Amino acid sequence: MDFRQIRLFCFDMDGTIYLDRTPIPGAIELLNLLQERSIPFIYLTNNSSKSVKDYMKKLQEIGFPATEENFYTSGQAAGVYLTAHFPGVPCYVMGTDSLKSELKTYGVDVREEVSPEIGVFLAGYDTQLTYQKLTDACELLRRDVPFLATNPDWVCPMGKDEYLPDCGLMCQMLEVSTGKKPKFIGKPEPDMILQLLERFGVEKDACCMVGDRMYTDIASGLNAGVKTVCVLSGEVTKEEVLAAERQPDLLLDSVKDIYLALTDKQ
Template structure:
């Protein structure tokens, strides 16, 4: 098995846990990439497991299950770990019982509330935490209210640092870009919970009783997916189907262990001896 640069990648055949990014890695918006279904089946045929780890907090796990099923992927809650779930856990562990003001989608708010978090979406003097998510339902009123809240003495968190989210025509601003907008207005920067923080990877490994040596992360972004693997001590594959280009990889201090054009090439490499 050889990667895009000619590097021997046979060690990937021994992996039993595949942590897959979603946007730009297995699909683009609503279009599944060629080879995705085949790769997932091959992982299962080998007795392995796959978990989708996504920074996109605009959708709940139930939303994602419906989305991928519409693409032909038969998945359940066990196949997902999102920045929304990681955020809920982080809030429970670090700010238990505190009221959270959230600038995010209705799905994010509902998921946090289902996890027992007290969430408000209007200016509230009792809220001691401000949480920013990838808000695809954003309005000028939400932005104004968030700026009001950030003018107070509050903890400031964000679900993920991604600057853009890939869509059918290119990209749209993601949570990281929204945080820059708010920084320009308030001077404040959040602590980001999702990738590249290793929180999500550590939680999945513990839950599935897997070792780092058994695990590989597949993603399209150097500063989130690949950096997460670097921080977590897990092997990484960068696919060129999303944000990162070969030029980006050459210029970046963050380097993937392997590079493939797409998940289709990973599948073909895993099955080359069959």
């Protein structure tokens, strides 16, 4: 792959550019280089519980170039999706306060109580989940209100082998209770990347998705039809990648190899 032809880089975060709070060697250099060369880059995350400001603060603290425009969360993508497919339709949101305020910036009519005019239901990674919200969700889904969800992850890694229930698992509860399945918006669905291609006016061939998970990051890139780079600095092993049915365009030890390729040091 000729990285010099890439006009939009999408990076997964944990396992790809940092591990917990430690930058992957070469990652800060790569992001600074893209910044210097004015090549757009986006930090892509399925986590809809945190706001862009939370992520921006974390990345700036550990040394990465980061402004609000450099982030795209599944919560933001849900805002774009709702505006496009359900314009003006009242939406019950089972999500955090930060997700609700993010959706409002897209003009979504966010509702927190069940009423007859609600025309769509969105589930996020709700770290403020209550039984009342689950009850409301079941009532709406039984009424056949369209069911959307920000991300299919079952668990969210908290470091040191600790995992907490994520949006996908919350949707499992609702699915078992009501028999309704959501349309997911985050990775591995292509929606987030497709929305970014449109925003930046970039062709599929000139966009590259970089990540450490085959079943989310690489799958989303393949589903969107863009270039994919799998890195071995995080979750997946080389053996697992080679055994996978769908292959990334490129397998690299880490993002440092992209930096070296762009600076002719390889």
